[in-house]
Amino acid sequence: MYPDNLYYTKDHEWVKLEGDEAVVGITDFAQKQLGDIIYVDLPQPGKVLEARQAIGSVESVKSVSDVYSPVSGEVVAANSELAQTPDLINKDPHGQGWIVRLKIKDKSELNNLMKAADYEKYLEGLEH
Amino acid sequence: MKKTRLNAVHKEAGARMVEFAGFEMPVEYKGIIDEHLAVRTRAGLFDVSHMGEIIVEGPEALACVQYLTPNDAGKLAPGQVQYTALTTPEGTFVDDMLVYCLSVPDKYLLVVNAANTDKDFAWVKEKAAPFRVFVVNRSDEHSQLALQGPLAQEILQPLTELDLGQMKSFTFAFGKVAGIDCLVSRTGYTGEDGFEIYTLAENPEVIWKAIMAQGTPKGLLPVGLGARDTLRLEAKLMLYGNDISDKTTVLEADLKWIVKFQKGDFLGKAVLEKQLQEGLKRKLVGFEVLDKGIARPHYPVFAGGRQVSEVCSGTFAPYVKKAIGLVYLPIEYTEIGTEFEIGVRDRKLKARVIPTPFYKREKK
Numbered sequence: 001m002y003p004d005n006l007y008y009t010k011d012h013e014w015v016k017l018e019g020d021e022a023v024v025g026i027t028d029f030a031q032k033q034l035g036d037i038i039y040v041d042l043p044q045p046g047k048v049l050e051a052r053q054a055i056g057s058v059e060s061v062k063s064v065s066d067v068y069s070p071v072s073g074e075v076v077a078a079n080s081e082l083a084q085t086p087d088l089i090n091k092d093p094h095g096q097g098w099i100v101r102l103k104i105k106d107k108s109e110l111n112n113l114m115k116a117a118d119y120e121k122y123l124e125g126l127e128h
Numbered sequence: 129m130k131k132t133r134l135n136a137v138h139k140e141a142g143a144r145m146v147e148f149a150g151f152e153m154p155v156e157y158k159g160i161i162d163e164h165l166a167v168r169t170r171a172g173l174f175d176v177s178h179m180g181e182i183i184v185e186g187p188e189a190l191a192c193v194q195y196l197t198p199n200d201a202g203k204l205a206p207g208q209v210q211y212t213a214l215t216t217p218e219g220t221f222v223d224d225m226l227v228y229c230l231s232v233p234d235k236y237l238l239v240v241n242a243a244n245t246d247k248d249f250a251w252v253k254e255k256a257a258p259f260r261v262f263v264v265n266r267s268d269e270h271s272q273l274a275l276q277g278p279l280a281q282e283i284l285q286p287l288t289e290l291d292l293g294q295m296k297s298f299t300f301a302f303g304k305v306a307g308i309d310c311l312v313s314r315t316g317y318t319g320e321d322g323f324e325i326y327t328l329a330e331n332p333e334v335i336w337k338a339i340m341a342q343g344t345p346k347g348l349l350p351v352g353l354g355a356r357d358t359l360r361l362e363a364k365l366m367l368y369g370n371d372i373s374d375k376t377t378v379l380e381a382d383l384k385w386i387v388k389f390q391k392g393d394f395l396g397k398a399v400l401e402k403q404l405q406e407g408l409k410r411k412l413v414g415f416e417v418l419d420k421g422i423a424r425p426h427y428p429v430f431a432g433g434r435q436v437s438e439v440c441s442g443t444f445a446p447y448v449k450k451a452i453g454l455v456y457l458p459i460e461y462t463e464i465g466t467e468f469e470i471g472v473r474d475r476k477l478k479a480r481v482i483p484t485p486f487y488k489r490e491k492k
Contacts, residue, residue, distance in 0.1 A: 036162075060160075064422065
């Protein structure tokens with residue numbers, strides 16, 4: 001279910017390392033909790049983020065949730081497709097529903113995050 | 129946590145369950161938007177067995193109901209239903225509810241909000257003491273299903289001997305549905321045509337499954353509390369605790385149409401009469417958010433450079449495709465078209481007072 005090549009946070013974001021850049025999105029668990037997503041508040045390219053700082057927010061019919069940057073870095077791009085089709089996050093949370101691409105500052109921060117197996121275990125803990 | 133008799137059916141259908149008013153209830157099955165649109169364009173089936181059913185019975189039942197409520201229950205013949213409220217002596221809400229006239233003048237069914245059932249029962253019992261009536265809380269024995277949407281009649285008719293074509297809005301009849309004894313009323317909480325089906329049977333899942341089997345080929349979906357909320361808000365139907373409470377009067381809630389001053393005395397009458405004479409200081413209005421974003425309950429509301437209120441109900445409305453909501457505003461800001469602001473975290477969004485209901489179905 002959860003791809004092995006991603007890193008995961010307790011707040012249900014994922015990060016994928018691509019060279020010096022990190023692609024960030026929210027997990028399948030997060031999109032299911034939110035339900036139908038209708039609006040994504042995206043950051044401007046050039047914005048510098050610390051790890052755990054809010055990147056933006058994702059709104060569903062039911063609720064709104066902040067998205068936190070799993071790692072420190074500078075926003076290179078935001079997924080502009082989400083402005084027209086925010087439900088890409090529901091349909092393909094770990095792929096086309098990505099939210100931002102960051103120029104990563106310190107790759108060692110990835111060590112603070114969970115691998116897929118750990119994240120799945122973490123979710124099991126939440127569901128009980 | 130309580131469970132309705134349909135709990136297993138929801139879990140089988142893959143519903144996401146949440147706690148609501150002490151019950152484990154389905155919040156969504158396929159997704160709020162799909163479910164909402166199914167009700168507007170085809171039909172949806174809801175389990176609303178958590179609602180409360182209180183019976184007032186005895187020779188002075190009508191007099192008692194008249195005293196407890198602002199609407200005129202004296203106008204009801206057996207088989208008729210009325211939207212009304214339980215009011216405090218201050219003219220505010222203990223709850224809003226439907227009154228079903230079972231027999232004049234001696235038997236009435238009050239259908240109240242799940243979250244308020246115990247409070248309402250205690251209230252009615254206390255206030256009914258001077259009247260020759262029994263007040264009985266029959267909530268646990270009742271299951272309630274709601275079938276709502278333009279195809280509701282077409283789906284339900286093959287399952288019942290009741291002639292639904294003859295059943296007018298806000299009336300009810302007793303009859304079998306899928307072979308089970310029911311009370312069926314042409315009522316609902318979605319702004320669509322539809323039916324609410326009450327039964328005391330232990331196996332309401334027979335009715336649920338029969339309706340689903342009949343309706344699925346026509347696009348019927350099971351609908352959870354998530355879409356129930358967006359549907360009722362589009363139709364500007366009140367939600368106790370959000371839009372009305374013991375802090376808001378019936379007139380402030382813009383429900384003057386359920387206040388019948390000429391009918392005789394009732395709880396809150398004097399206060400409401402005075403409020404009507406003196407004029408309202410604030411009123412519940414509908415708004416749309418003009419900027420991008422969604423206003424949600426309790427977000428602060430600003431007008432004339434100061435905070436004047438907070439959002440009551442607010443959501444994205446899937447059919448009208450706008451962020452809408454309800455808010456009490458000082459009377460000088462309640463004209464249609466008036467603009468004000470809503471604080472959404474670190475931003476202020478522009479909003480505008482618009483006519484309600486936000487959605488009104490076309491009558492055939």
